[in-house]
Amino acid sequence: MKFLLALFALIISSLSLYADHGIYFKSNEVSKENRTGIDITHKNNISYTKSFTIAFMLSLRETETHYGEILSLKEEHGKNLIQVTYREPDLYVILNKKETKFHCNFNSLNLLRNRWIPFQLKIDSENGEISLTLGENHFKNSIQFPKSSEFSLSLGVINKYGFFIDEVPSMSVKDLAIHIDGTPKHLWPFRKVANNELKDILSSRTAKLYNPDWVIDYHNRWMKIKTLSFPSLPSMAYDKKNEAIHFVLKNGTASTYSFKTGTLVTNNKNSGYPVFEKSQQLIIDSNNQLVSYSLNQNDLSTYNSVNQSWSHADSVTNDLPKWWHHNKLIHPINHQITTLCGYGYYSYSNSIKSFNEKSKVWTELKLKGDVIEPRYCSSLGFSTKNSNVVYLFGGLGNSLGKQILGKEFYYDLYRIDFKTNEIKKLWELQQNDQFQYLPVNSLKVTEKDSAFYTLLFPCQKSSTHLRIAKGFINDPKLYFIGDSIPYEFVDIKSFADLYYWESENKLIALTSQETDADAETYEVSMYSISYEPGADTELNMNNDSLPFAIKLFYVFLAVTLLFLIFFVRRKIRTKIKIEKLENDSILTFQEKLPTFEIPQVNSILLFGGFQVFDKKNKDITYRFSPTLKELFLLILLYSLEDGKGISSRRIQEFLWPDKPEDKAKNNRGVNIKKLRGILEDIQGIEITFDNNYWKMILEENIFCDLEHIQKCIDTQITNSDSDKIEEIIQILHRGTLLRDIIPEWLDSFKDKTTGTIVSTLEELLTKFDFEPSIRLAISNVIFGFDQMNETALRVKCNLLSIQGKHSLAMETYENYIKLYVKLYNEKYQFTFKEIVSENTTV
Incomplete structure (x- = not known):
């Protein structure tokens, strides 16, 4: 028993080593039929003798959804019903529809x-007690509950208790565990799955999901918040206290975007001007006031939000700032505006200066310890443990600070203590010359100063992308995490930053780019991602070993597996054999199909999901934002369909139907430019505009699986074309066309492609007498595209039966008839015996 408890604790602790997992419950932001529920006991109830405990991790979101069911539990013998209900800001435990204490x-x-x-x-039915733990708070009361009973359990919207449940709070849940009579019996981590059933990792039970969303997606996927347009370059500053971003134009106009309300408020100034320079010289001071400062004029101007006025009487602007892309902060000791590093006048700086408002003098601070080499485009963030300490990461420059002597990309981390006036170099990563990444202006340090997050972007091209990088304070490692954000980097004309939205526990990414050079108009986009970001697919940029936490998880997993194998060895061996047969069912006969490798150089893969590889065998799929991906597919698919391409008007109808024509044209132009920038890394692909149509031209060295399948199908396949048949099978075995991309315009392509593939493969099965391995492989592919295909059913069941795999044949048949009843609401007309008989064999 003690060993089981220790093992259970071991599994729970290993789960926490992953990036955040769990179910994200969709609430009243969607219609009632689309809200989330989990039926834990959807097949049978859970029995207990003396007591049971239900434990999980709960997170409530800050939304307008203030009411709903967290948990519903029904005990069968005594007909007791327990509901845990949330009504902002209160949580209630309801027993038999009566409020408890x-x-x-x-x-x-x-x-x-x-x-x-x-x-x-x-x-605890034996002692007549009910207890509740919420965070570090514990509550206990008496209750009358029968012994030796059973209960059903659900979370969220599940209608099985004799009354209608249609409200669920905006919550997330993970790591649901159930102890029966003091022993851990069930554990659902709530990790993302492809179907709607979650496995209990301590037993054979499953939980049924309804309309799930996944926490992990919000920690790996950037969500666009808003895009704002400005008539001139805005200076920006994040107001951490009010969770808002301030935008200031050189004429003094001040706008504030509130993340809490999602609104932008613009105030035309009554008097005064900021001291405006083009290097984002705007900051929130220690009094939470908005201040613009000048490094050229040795001056500053403070904004009074009540009077909507600036303290500086005259307009002071300078088109050529002294230090571009420098870092800034409010000095934690003297509360003065302080700047670090920067680039200007063909030089890189490593100086740290503070501005004395009374004497209007910038004073260079003299700090002891290590020397920061001159640079700009570094990332700066405050320690969460020590308010006098900041961390500075990365940048671009050289040791002598002169641009003519070349540039060096820095991947190093410094600790700067303004109380002791000391700089300490913590570590430096050595990268090859091809690794040319720069960080954004700010970084977020984790709560215990163990790690930090920033955004990195490759700066070799103007059309680039931002991606989260995780670094460790005391360990020289960096990891890419999550998807990417499009970013136009034109050096001093571009700006990007990273902020922490505390109340929502999210990171905010901001990008600013010039949209019209002649008019000097600018566009600012804001994105959010749940904190801490993370994924199972973290990329070690240093090709080092896995992080210690992941190593530890695998150690735990190995111990657990060894324990299970020791006690259920025979059962596991049998199961492994069955699973191996199932996995190899595409090639179960002795004569295997030869191996065909799908090209991963200059290749576009659409079956099974969207994937693109460049000329260096690098997967660059992450560079395609959702809009770029859809634009790319529109041009590609319409080009493959008739060779003509797609018109600008059709693109607007599909991608920007609600925008006026001029806005849609601008969006199209910007995204075409970004797309062409990405495609430069693929040799042999070109986007042209000819006769009012956008067309994608693929040269012979480009492999596109859809184009390859079309060519194979268009040719007359014979019984001897084993190589061509193998290629078709291997490509289509990956899955259906663009299965994870679901815009409405794509449906017609999917339907047409699926129909052509299924009919062609059916014809091959009926027309030619292929080897058994080929026939079985083809039937499996057909099932992948048409799960109710009767031809594939007959072929697969027949072949498996001939080989003696009767259990696999029967399982295939039973799965088919269950799905048939579900889809058509009637019983399938043929028995298993009829399916495998010679008279019905295809």
């Missing part, structure tokens, strides 16, 4: 939203 106020208990909080509900 368990009434927890999140605000009074200082329980934060958007944070994981331990939840535990225990029923």
